[in-house]
Each structure stands twice: as structure tokens, then as C-alpha cells.
Amino acid sequence: MATYHVIGIMSGTSLDGVDLAYCRFTYNEKNWIYKILNTETLPYTDVWLKLLSTLTEASAAEIIATDRAYGRYLGELVKNFVEANKLSVDFVSSHGHTIFHQPQLDITFQVGSGAYLAAAAGLPVVCDFRTLDIALGGQGAPLVPIGDKLLFSGYDFCLNLGGISNISQEGSDRRVAFDISCCNMLLNHLAEELGFAYDRNGELARQGQLQQDLFEKLNEAAYFSAAYPKSIGKEWADENSLKVLSHSKASTQDKLHTACHHIGYQIAQSVKQHASQAHGKLLLTGGGAFNSFLVEQIQHYLGPTFEVVVPEPELVNFKEALIFAFLGVLRWRQENNCLQSVTGASQDNCGGAIYWM
Template identity: 80%
Template structure:
């Protein structure tokens, strides 16, 4: 039996804040058991939100400077988190914040220097989880499926609704996983046009009307019918989904309503593609799981034979941070933490750089 106490750190594409999850993992009788012990989400200040959101438009020197500064910032947050909760930590596992993700060009980059994080927090750090998979010809994403397989095997599907919606399921002979579509990357900017950081419970979307033309345009990109492995980055969102929303003359309420239908419809298409029997049990996590209107549409498009499970809020909010902590454990043990079947790499691999403080 082996036990690890790890802090997982995650920042999603929706820029709603930094998630920290202090987790315990125990390996016993060929099974992994997890427990989330302490959690915190630190919202971004306006300065950090603007700085991170604008990184695709600045110089290389500014990107490098932000990488260091953001790593230092994550170290400060972690040190405060450890101190106020009196935690005993083996190491930190940090995803960082994605700036570029263009795997077809062998590019993926997350700011949040592991060296600066380790120096400030005073703890070892595992980071840079995607680079090795990209070097091996993979997408460098999704990374969560190995955690879904080993921690959440009771579910047929694991669906995360973050800035991007992504899904993971066990196929006949290997794990299948991919990004489905943009999610909160579409919904949050629309809510911001009405002075809200997000559409709480989907209440604004519920007041809108369905726009068939916009729905068709959102569903038009060839990505949706392309086979996996595949993944989406901010660049893709700007070129396709966000561009379609900006070009539409619909009201913001109608755009939110229609975007929720688009997200749910694409989820149902993806699930049914891998489920000939038309039934299954689906775990739903990520910030979008709190959008009641969106969840209703997912249940509607999937139909009554699918059980959609929204777990306790802590798991909804911190599942990705939990799994990145787990990826860190696998890297620490020098075991595969990235599956070729979902990324398209030449072989399963053990990604991540380790900085010893």
C-alpha cells in the first residue's frame, strides 16, 4: 500500500480562477482510492484576468515574463493554502494556464513556471504534462482520461463542462476521449455582455428563443464529425464558434439559449457515436454542471435511457484539479499518465517535469 498527499492546481480556459485541491491517494490491492481533503478557488483579479487573456497578442519576452510571474503567483497561493489549512504535502501537481494549443504545429504552452512555483511554495512540483505527448506525435490532450479510468470506473462516461466540453469513455479495447466543443468559452462572454460574469443556473438562456440559423452555423465546422483523437484550443474557438456568435444578429438571450442547445446536441452526438445500445451512466462535472438549463438540454438530447449524474459540488468544481494531482502521482511513480488511444501519440507515456525544491 502507498499513500500520497498532493495539491493539484488547475486553471481553465474560462479564466474563472485558480482551483487548488489537497488530495489523498492510496494504492491498495491494485486499486486507487482518492479523497479530496481541502479545496479553494481563488478568483483572478482584473489585472491577472486581462494579462492571461491577452497573452496571444504580446511579445515573446512578455510571455516569458508572465510565465515566471504566474508561477511565482501560484507559489504564493499554494503557500497560503498550505499554511492556513496546516497541510502536510508530498508535492504539487500543476497544469498551468494554457496560452497556445496547436498540436498540428507541435505547439502547446502553459504559463506557470514550475521552477518559480517550487521556489516560492517550498515544495517539489510536477508540471508541463503535455509536452512529451506532443513530442511523441500526440495531441497533448486530453489528459484526464487516465484518471477517469482509474478513479471513476463506475461510470460509462465522464463529461466535463469547462471552457471546453470533453468526454472520456472505455471502448472495447482502449480508452476513447476527446474535446467535444466550446462550452463556457461561449457562454461566459455572452453573459458578460449583460453585466454578469456567467449565466447563473442558465436563467438568462432560459428566457431566450431558439435560433435555427445560429444553431446550424455553430454545428457547421468539420471538427465535429472528424474522428478522434482531436482537441480544441482558444485559437479554434476564436476562428469558429466565437466568430459565429459575433456575426449573428440574435439577441444575447437568444444566443445563450441557442449555444446551450448546440453544446448539448454535440454532447449527445458524441455519446451516441460510441454507444450503439443507446444507454449508459454519465458523470457530469465542471462549472457548466451548475447551469440547470444546459443540463436539462443534455438530458433531453441524450434521452431517458441515459443516467446523467451531477455529483456533490466539491467534485463538480475540483475534479480536474483532483485528476491533475493524480497525474502527478503517476509521474512521481514513473507510470504512464497519458494514453496514446486518446492523444494519438506513438505510445502511452509518462509526461511531466519535476522541480525539486
């Protein structure tokens, strides 16, 4: 039996803050058991929000400087988190914040220098989980499925509703997973037009009306009918879903309402296409799981034979941070933490750089 105490760090494309999850993992009789012990979400300041959201247009020097400053910032957050909760930590496992993701061009980049994080936190750090997979011909995404496989095997499907919606399931002979569509990247963008950071409980979307022409236009992108492995980055969102919404003359409430239908429809299409039977149990996590109107649309398009489960809020909020902590454990043990069946790489691989302290 082996036990690890790890802090997982996650910052998603929706920029709602830095998630810290202090987790315990125990490997016993070929099974992994996890426990989330302490959590905290630290919202970004206006300065960090502006910097991270505009970094794609920055110079190379500005990007390098931000990478290191952000790594130091994450390390300081970790140090404060450890001291405030008197934690005993083996190491930190950080996803960083994605700025570029174009695997077809061999590009993926997450700011948050592991070296600067380790120096500021005073702890070993595992980071840079995507690069090796892309070097092996993969998408570098999704990374969460091996955690779904080993930690959440009681569900037929694991669905995450973050900035991007993605799904993971066990196929007949391998794990199947891919990004489905933009999610909170669309909904938060539209909510901001109305003066809100996000659409609480989907109340704004519920006030709108379905715009059939917009719904059909959102569903037209070739990505949705493409075979996996496939993944979505901010660049794709800007050129597809967000552009379609910006060109629509519908009211913002109607756009929100229609976007929820679009997301629910694409999720249902993906589930039904890859389901081995006409029923199943879905675990729903990520910020979108708190959007009751969106959850209703997912259930509506799936139909009554599929059970949609929204777990306790802590798991909804911190599942990705939990799983990145777990990916760090697998890297620490020199075991595969990335599956070729979901990324399209030439082989399963053990990704991640380690900075020792």
C-alpha cells in the same frame, strides 16, 4: 500500500479562478482510492484576468516574464493554502494556464513556471504534462481520461463542462476521449455582454428562444464530424464558434439559449456515436454542471435511456484539480499518465517535469 498527499492546481480556459485541491491517494491491492481533503478557488484579480486573456498577443519577452510571474503567483497561493490549513504535502502538481494549443504545429504552452512555483511554495512541483505527448506525435490532450479510468470506473462516460466540453469513456479495447465543443468559453463570453461573469443556473439562456439558423451554423464546423483524436484550443474557438456568434444578429439571450442547445446536441451526438449500447450513466463535472438549463439540453438530446449524474459540488468544481494531482502521482511513480488511444501519440507515456526542493 502507498499513500500520497498532493495539491493539484488547475486553471481552465474560462478564467474563473485558480482551483487548489489537497488530495490523498492510496494504492492498495491494484486499486486507487482518492479523498479530497481541502479545496479552495481563488478568483483572478482584474490585472491577472486582463494579462492572461491577452497574452496571445504579447511579445516573446512578455510571455516569458508572465510565465515566471504566474509561477511565482501560484507558488504563493500554495504556500498560503498550506499554512492556513496546516497541511502536510508531498508535492504540488500543476497544470498551469494554457495560452497556446496548436498540436498540429507542435505548439502547446501553459504559463506557470514550475521552477518559480517550487521556489515560492517551498515544495517539489510536477508540471508540463502535455509536451512529451506532442513530441510523440499526440495532441497533448485530453489528459484527464487516465484519471477517469482509474478513479471513476463506475461511470460509462465522464463529461467535463469547462471552457471546453470533453468526454471520456472505456471503449471495447481502449480508452476513448476527446474535446467535443466549446462550452463555457461561449456561455461566459455571452453572459459578459449582458454584464454578468457567467449565466447563473442558465437563467439568462432560459429567457431566450432557439434560433434554428444559428443552431445549424454552430453545428457546421468540420471539427464535429472529424475522427478523434482531436482537441480544441482558444484559437479554434475564436475562428469558429465565437465568430459565428459574433456575426449573428440574434439577441444575446437568444444566442445563449441557442448555444446551450448546440452544446447539448454535440455532446449527445458524441455519446451516442461511441456508446456500446443505447443507454449509459454519465458523470457531469465542471462549471457548466451548475447551469441547469444546459444540463436539461444535454438530457433532452440524449433521451431518457441515458442517466446524467451531477455529483456533490466539491467534485463538480474540483475534479480536474483532483485528476491533475493524480497525474502528478503517476509521474512521481514513473508510471504512464497519458494514453495514446486518446491523444494519438505513438505510445502511452509518462509526461511531466519535476522540480525538486
